[in-house]
Amino acid sequence: MSEWAQKIRGGDLRALARAATSLENRDPAALALLREMVEARRTEAAPGHALIVGVTGPPGAGKSTLVDAMAAALRRQGKTIAIIAVDPTSSITGGAILGDRIRMTQHHGDDGVFVRSMATRGSTGGLARATADLVRLMDLAGRDYVIVETVGVGQAEVEIARLAQVTVVVLVPGMGDDVQAIKAGIMEIADIFAINKSDQPGADQVEREIQMMQGLAHGRHAAIVKTVATESKGISELLDLVARPHGLRILASNNPPALDHLGIAVNSLTEAESFYKSLGLQVTHHESIPTEKVNIAMLPAGDSRIELLEPTAPDSPISKFLEKRGPGLHHIALRVPDLHATITRLRESGARLLNEPREGAGGHLYVFIHPASTGGVLLELIQETSH
Ligand SMILES: Nc1nc2c(ncn2[C@@H]2O[C@H](COP(=O)(O)OP(=O)(O)OP(=O)(O)O)[C@@H](O)[C@H]2O)c(=O)[nH]1
Numbered sequence: 001m002s003e004w005a006q007k008i009r010g011g012d013l014r015a016l017a018r019a020a021t022s023l024e025n026r027d028p029a030a031l032a033l034l035r036e037m038v039e040a041r042r043t044e045a046a047p048g049h050a051l052i053v054g055v056t057g058p059p060g061a062g063k064s065t066l067v068d069a070m071a072a073a074l075r076r077q078g079k080t081i082a083i084i085a086v087d088p089t090s091s092i093t094g095g096a097i098l099g100d101r102i103r104m105t106q107h108h109g110d111d112g113v114f115v116r117s118m119a120t121r122g123s124t125g126g127l128a129r130a131t132a133d134l135v136r137l138m139d140l141a142g143r144d145y146v147i148v149e150t151v152g153v154g155q156a157e158v159e160i161a162r163l164a165q166v167t168v169v170v171l172v173p174g175m176g177d178d179v180q181a182i183k184a185g186i187m188e189i190a191d192i193f194a195i196n197k198s199d200q201p202g203a204d205q206v207e208r209e210i211q212m213m214q215g216l217a218h219g220r221h222a223a224i225v226k227t228v229a230t231e232s233k234g235i236s237e238l239l240d241l242v243a244r245p246h247g248l249r250i251l252a253s254n255n256p257p258a259l260d261h262l263g264i265a266v267n268s269l270t271e272a273e274s275f276y277k278s279l280g281l282q283v284t285h286h287e288s289i290p291t292e293k294v295n296i297a298m299l300p301a302g303d304s305r306i307e308l309l310e311p312t313a314p315d316s317p318i319s320k321f322l323e324k325r326g327p328g329l330h331h332i333a334l335r336v337p338d339l340h341a342t343i344t345r346l347r348e349s350g351a352r353l354l355n356e357p358r359e360g361a362g363g364h365l366y367v368f369i370h371p372a373s374t375g376g377v378l379l380e381l382i383q384e385t386s387h
């Protein structure tokens, strides 16, 4: 690997800054560097990839202040961040404005926060491409979060939002008809609405308008959170929403919980499978889960599934279950429309959660509830997603 790439991966901020500038200028050396780093990662067991967060909304909504507050909170969690501020309008307003657009003064001198602003490159397509490369560079440099701020809500933002795994649309009280005016672009790209400047009157009104718009629209609903960026209010709630499994979209939240699967502990997958197959069921997939020391087989049955669980080691939770209770029903799993809200309610009612929500195979989020709280059976709750 080239020295340049090594320096960047080693956290050298000056090398990273030089690469960012060269990439913006479409310097062939920088494009080659990017290719080299992409290639290097392909041949490695790569560590975590960055979570790419888009933050967009009308001028002056408080996006930069919000991003700043998010970065500060993430720093306290020990995360590293790259902030890319993109201004598709700056060819008109002039580059000087761009400097004002980001005021990340509190992170000055902190290597954990890398800030870069980008002006338009003549065309929206060019800007989107350069932004995409910059995002990739930050990811390859090992940043935990890459936050892309874009001003306005137009075609350029929609394109840039596609880069992001999670898009936050920032609105403010008193927008009135403006919410209506920009709703078309927003509805598709928002995963989360942040109603910023909620210290000012009219935040509830904006929330109602968003809910009304969402009520009219089909498909998934974005989450809504109220923030006061200048006072760091609502930031941890916003970050919780941002950190939900990305790529998985939260569905409209009026569906009642549905039975996802029944988990059955068995001594032998092969034997149990052959019984269920004789009933006409089919195994759609096998999986080995090393952390749980278990092999599973999934058999769809109508809208739901049977999950057969076989232990792979004596200290597997399934081995312990078999010893204590013998083969049989181990757990039931329900899909819920809003896992976080459900968990909050359960905690308030004193239910015993066995783990913090975590990501399972396939990226779905789940939590287990102790049988003592459910009337006798271990219960798994799974975040419902649209795909
Ligand atoms: N009252 C109040 N003011 C805020 C809040 N958040 C930001 N502001 C102020 O709103 C103004 C604009 O904030 P910015 O963060 O620059 O907004 P922006 O959306 O990044 O602006 P552009 O990048 O120019 O589109 C600043 O004066 C902020 O101090 C908030 O929650 N409440």
Ligand SMILES: [Mg+2]
Residues within 6 Å of the ligand: 063, 064, 065, 100, 101, 102, 149
């Ligand atoms: Mg800004």
